[in-house]
Amino acid sequence: MKGRGCWETGSIRSFCNAGCLNKFHKDDSGDEEPASQSDKSELHGPLKTLSSKLEDLSTCNDLIAKHGAALQRSLSELENLRLPAESGEKIKAVNERATLFRITSNAMINACRDFLDLAESHSRKWQRLLQHEREQRIRLEETIEQLAKQHNSLERACRGAPGLAAPTTSISSTAKGSVQPAKGEASDEDEETEYFDAMEDAPAFITVTADPKHHRRSGSNLSGASEGHPEDWNLEDSVFESSNQSSYNESTCKDLLPKKRRRTRIPDKPNYSLNLWSIMKNCIGKELSKIPMPVNFNEPLSMLQRLTEDLEYHELLDKAVKCESSTEQMCFVAAFSVSSYSTTVHRTAKPFNPLLGETYELDRLEELGFRSLCEQVSHHPPAAAHHVYSRRGWTLWQEITIASKFRGKYLSIMPLGAIHLEFHSSGNHYVWRKVTSTVHNIIVGKLWIDQSGEIEIVNHKSKDKCQLKFTPYSYFSRDVPRKVTGVVSDADGKAHYVMSGTWDEKMECSKILHSSHGSSSTEGKQKTVYQTLSPKVLWRKYPLPENAENMYFFSELALTLNEPEERVAPTDSRLRPDQRLMESGRWDEANVEKQRLEEKQRAVRRRREAEAVEALEEGKDYEGYIPLWFERKVDAVTGELICVYKGGYWEAKEKQDWSVCPDIF
Structure with a gap:
């Protein structure tokens, strides 16, 4: 009968029975260290609960499948009886609705399964984050321990040679909080x-x-x-x-x-x-x-x-x-x-x-x-x-x-x-x-x-x-x-x-x-x-x-x-x-002044654009804006057009002659 294949729940049951909780602890990257026992227990609990609820839903789904199949058989038997045409159409409509109901319940179960997959995936991610933080803490502890050893070694060296400066081979100057290990000593740093x-x-x-x-x-x-x-x-x-x-x-x-x-x-x-x-x-x-x-x-x-x-x-x-x-x-x-x-x-x-x-x-x-x-x-x-x-x-x-x-x-x-x-x-x-x-x-x-x-x-x-x-x-x-x-x-x-x-x-x-x-x-x-x-x-x-x-x-x-x-x-x-x-x-005053300066600049640009149009109409060349202290040249090394300093600024400052400067403020 139509829709009957949607009722197969074996895949759902096998998902739950195959041990998805064990699969959770496998690392997709392949190079992570296994989680500790405490982490497993912390992450195991929520997944076990979700898995249990999915089992309950699967059981309900089986019951719906069983009773739905029985209902459809009864409806089919009614269809085979010699009933008035109007009753036959109604029974057929009820049969179709029962089929849709079974398909919907099956889709719900599939959504629940996807939800569990997503929870499992995120749990692995949090496990990796937790493991990374633990490794950082261990590395820091080992660094501090190494620093203490080097400090003791340095003190012994100083006591052994009180007239000499501290040896420079034990600890090299590095960034704050970072220590180079002494020669011959290993360090996770x-x-x-x-x-x-x-x-x-x-x-x-x-x-x-x-x-x-x-x-x-x-x-x-x-x-x-x-x-x-x-x-x-x-x-x-x-x-x-x-x-x-x-x-x-x-x-x-x-x-x-x-x-x-x-x-x-x-x-x-x-x-x-x-x-x-x-x-x-x-x-x-x-x-x-x-x-x-x-x-x-x-x-x-x-x-x-x-x-x-x-x-x-x-x-x-x-x-x-x-x-x-x-x-x-x-x-x-x-x-x-x-x-x-x-x-x-x-x-x-x-x-x-x-x-x-x-x-x-x-x-x-x-x-x-x-x-x-x-x-x-x-x-x-x-x-x-x-x-x-x-x-x-x-x-x-x-x-x-x-x-x-x-x-x-x-x-x-x-x-x-x-x-x-x-x-x-x-x-x-x-x-x-x-x-x-x-x-x-x-x-x-x-x-x-x-x-x-x-x-x-x-x-x-x-x-x-x-x-x-x-x-x-x-x-x-x-x-x-x-x-x-x-x-x-x-x-x-x-x-x-x-x-x-x-x-x-x-x-x-x-x-x-x-x-x-x-x-x-x-x-x-x-x-x-x-x-x-x-x-x-x-x-x-x-x-x-x-x-x-x-x-x-x-x-x-x-x-x-x-x-x-x-x-x-x-x-x-x-x-x-x-x-x-x-x-x-x-x-507040700065915002008002900023708008004034920007509008003043826009007005100058509009005037320059009008001059360019006028020059174009008259068949003349228009150079456009020319920088004051720099000029455009082709760079001999990169071949790019670049603005380079052409001189004159510091001489103008010495004379205090700023006549070429525009009024922009």
């Missing part, structure tokens, strides 16, 4: 600090810290060791180690003047509440620069000032000038490229979009040896040109266009454009590009920022390269969050240094002594094993100022960027009224 994931476009690699004494004895017999002897690392120590002693309040150049006293705080951020969703819900898929946003979501700095903030760790480039080896210099350049992201970890507010023609200068030539100039050279798309000159031997320039898309749950920010760095004495010319920044939890939850992607730094003179990978955050990953890894290699592709660290804390480099091919990774890629010397810290993030959480999480440098300064150009970001009002805590 090695799994995090010395093993790296496969890079997308490069083979996976593992670093193994070598014993320096052993390699001093047998260094000449190493095949594939990097050029020079292992002792060369010690010759470079003076340059590498000095990077640990720098700070924003110190100067390494004796001929510079004492620093000007700068401000150390700004007014606390007011507690304004605003519904972000009411503004953003109609803007999904649009570019961020085209969304009219109130200052409530801004920080009191412009994009030009944020671009200048990349120079916070400029002393890395000062140290790079002193490097004799181009691959060693590349390590400092790589650390500098990573350091610019350290200011973003807590900075979830949006900087002001600069007005067309807006500029920002940072003249620290007498204090820190460099001076910087930024100008907004295009409005659609928004583009800023940046030029930095350092009397310590380097020049940096870039043109950055920010492409951004609001995706509903997150915001993607893609900086476009190349960064150029040239060292005066050697002529080494480095080029790299920024990675993608992602702002998560735009609508619900606490905002947080992640960096992901790869940076390839190329020295176009020596052809050295550094491949850096920014690993995206994953809740299920055992990696250190915000991890950055990479390899520095020469023109022949020979690896010289391994880079490792995090973009919010520190970067280290380890000199490679020997490389060999290891086993294949899970993705099928060949692993390369690098035998290295102990890592050297090149860069470490400065601690934030006191009360930073109430001052937009600004660093010491960021607090000074919007400080009022005399003799700057009338287009300087420090003079922007809406930004100044916002910094003072007068947000």
Whole structure:
């Protein structure tokens, strides 16, 4: 009879009787450790209850099937009787309804089975999360135990040699809360600090810290060791180690003047509440620069000032000038490229979009040896040109266009454009590009920022390269969050240094002594094993100022960027009224002023468009907007059209002749 096959419940019963609870404890990934007995009992209970309820439903289903079949047989017998036509039609209709009822009950049972499958799947996921947290706790306990052992060993060594300094081989200087194990001692921390994931476009690699004494004895017999002897690392120590002693309040150049006293705080951020969703819900898929946003979501700095903030760790480039080896210099350049992201970890507010023609200068030539100039050279798309000159031997320039898309749950920010760095004495010319920044939890939850992607730094003179990978955050990953890894290699592709660290804390480099091919990774890629010397810290993030959480999480440098300064150009970001009002805590006035400035800019653009139409009608050429202090040229290295500094700004500042500056504020 029609529909009778839907009543088979053997598959349901076999699902329950086959032991779905035992199947629950099998791991789909294949590499997880089994759950503990307490976890099993915690997760076993709810599943056992669900399974029992499903058995009850299956029993009811069997009864419905039994009585439904009997009912349909009776109805069929009635149909065979000689009844009036009207009664036969009614019986037929009842029969069809009984069939539909049986099909519906069977569908309900199938839905219950799917529900149990889903519960089982989620239970496995929570089991893995619980196991991961337990492993993290065990690793932390073992690290603390290892630290205690090393502390005792250090104390014994000090007591044995009271006239000597503490030995440096037991504990090497690393990031806060991280300890390098003493020579000859094993530590589970090695799994995090010395093993790296496969890079997308490069083979996976593992670093193994070598014993320096052993390699001093047998260094000449190493095949594939990097050029020079292992002792060369010690010759470079003076340059590498000095990077640990720098700070924003110190100067390494004796001929510079004492620093000007700068401000150390700004007014606390007011507690304004605003519904972000009411503004953003109609803007999904649009570019961020085209969304009219109130200052409530801004920080009191412009994009030009944020671009200048990349120079916070400029002393890395000062140290790079002193490097004799181009691959060693590349390590400092790589650390500098990573350091610019350290200011973003807590900075979830949006900087002001600069007005067309807006500029920002940072003249620290007498204090820190460099001076910087930024100008907004295009409005659609928004583009800023940046030029930095350092009397310590380097020049940096870039043109950055920010492409951004609001995706509903997150915001993607893609900086476009190349960064150029040239060292005066050697002529080494480095080029790299920024990675993608992602702002998560735009609508619900606490905002947080992640960096992901790869940076390839190329020295176009020596052809050295550094491949850096920014690993995206994953809740299920055992990696250190915000991890950055990479390899520095020469023109022949020979690896010289391994880079490792995090973009919010520190970067280290380890000199490679020997490389060999290891086993294949899970993705099928060949692993390369690098035998290295102990890592050297090149860069470490400065601690934030006191009360930073109430001052937009600004660093010491960021607090000074919007400080009022005399003799700057009338287009300087420090003079922007809406930004100044916002910094003072007068947000309502700042929003009114922001709308006025944006309308003033739109009026200028409409006038420029009318001039272009008029020139076109008259058959004349129309040049469009021309930047004040920068000019467009084809870059000889990348072949791209880029805005480069054409000169004149600092001379105009010296004469205080700002006649060429437009009235934008």
